[in-house]
Amino acid sequence: MNKLKVFCPATIANVSCGFDVLGLALESVGDEMVVKKIDEPTIRISKITGQTLPLDTHKNVAGVAGLAFLEKSDYAGGFEIEIHKKIKPGSGIGSSAASSSAAVWAMNQLLNQPFTKTELVQFAMQGEKLASDVAHADNVAPAIYGGFTLVRSYQPLDIVPIPTPEQLYATVIHPQIEIKTADSRKILKTNITLANGIKQWGNVGGLIAGLFTSDYELIGRSLEDHIIEPIRSILIPGFDDVKKTVIKSGALGCGISGSGPSIFALSKGEKIAQIVAKSMATVYQTIGLDFDVHVSKICSTGIKSIS
Numbered sequence: 001m002n003k004l005k006v007f008c009p010a011t012i013a014n015v016s017c018g019f020d021v022l023g024l025a026l027e028s029v030g031d032e033m034v035v036k037k038i039d040e041p042t043i044r045i046s047k048i049t050g051q052t053l054p055l056d057t058h059k060n061v062a063g064v065a066g067l068a069f070l071e072k073s074d075y076a077g078g079f080e081i082e083i084h085k086k087i088k089p090g091s092g093i094g095s096s097a098a099s100s101s102a103a104v105w106a107m108n109q110l111l112n113q114p115f116t117k118t119e120l121v122q123f124a125m126q127g128e129k130l131a132s133d134v135a136h137a138d139n140v141a142p143a144i145y146g147g148f149t150l151v152r153s154y155q156p157l158d159i160v161p162i163p164t165p166e167q168l169y170a171t172v173i174h175p176q177i178e179i180k181t182a183d184s185r186k187i188l189k190t191n192i193t194l195a196n197g198i199k200q201w202g203n204v205g206g207l208i209a210g211l212f213t214s215d216y217e218l219i220g221r222s223l224e225d226h227i228i229e230p231i232r233s234i235l236i237p238g239f240d241d242v243k244k245t246v247i248k249s250g251a252l253g254c255g256i257s258g259s260g261p262s263i264f265a266l267s268k269g270e271k272i273a274q275i276v277a278k279s280m281a282t283v284y285q286t287i288g289l290d291f292d293v294h295v296s297k298i299c300s301t302g303i304k305s306i307s
């Protein structure tokens, strides 16, 4: 096999309470990428459609992740990458992670899987570092593993896959403004109070327990963020109204997707997730801000080859 076409899922990082440690992959939102073996020991980005992004390997997240892969690999050749973007950069649903993780996943497949998933996450994190100045793993881990993932530790990197309850659906709305992850990290405080820490790690534990036992109400009670959301939500027009209306519409919980501006909600069943999508849309129609809205199952496979 010399060439592979892959689906690269969008991802929701943080999932409210798990800043930089929790994430999930979406089934019906994502990019596509074609990766081909070449003889020269280099990474070449040959084409990008859908968005204007750099073709220069060193300035492109897929290029940088690919170089990290090549550096550790015994393979004497290189790869050519074609990227078809559907996820907008700066939307908060893991645009850079989709590209960097899909590149290294496809390369690994083309070489008969010399690297583990954790090693692939490490390479893809170099792309995140280029995009946001911080090598966070909470988008690339679910893209590569699928489902929900927990980054239990960064040093050493320890990724824990978490099961997804069968009827869990995500609704994501992207108000058409761009927030750069690097900028929305700069406004965060570096210290937290013990009182907020107690609430936050209670919720992380609760969410993980709820996902393991398919306890939808526990999942809902745990989707609370006492540390990041109060600061970042100020950057997102209509955030409080969206949150109030989706909870009234029956969502289990709601929060900022990654570093925003997208807002996500989790619901039990597709029917409620669709009602939630309509109620989110109403808020932005009233404000007069353009938006994209998606309803998706959780993607259990992560990145996958497509024909």
Ligand code: HSE
Pocket: 013, 014, 019, 020, 021, 092, 094, 136, 138, 139, 181, 185, 257, 258, 259
């Ligand atoms: N955990 C990262 C952040 C995710 O919130 O800054 C960015 O998508």
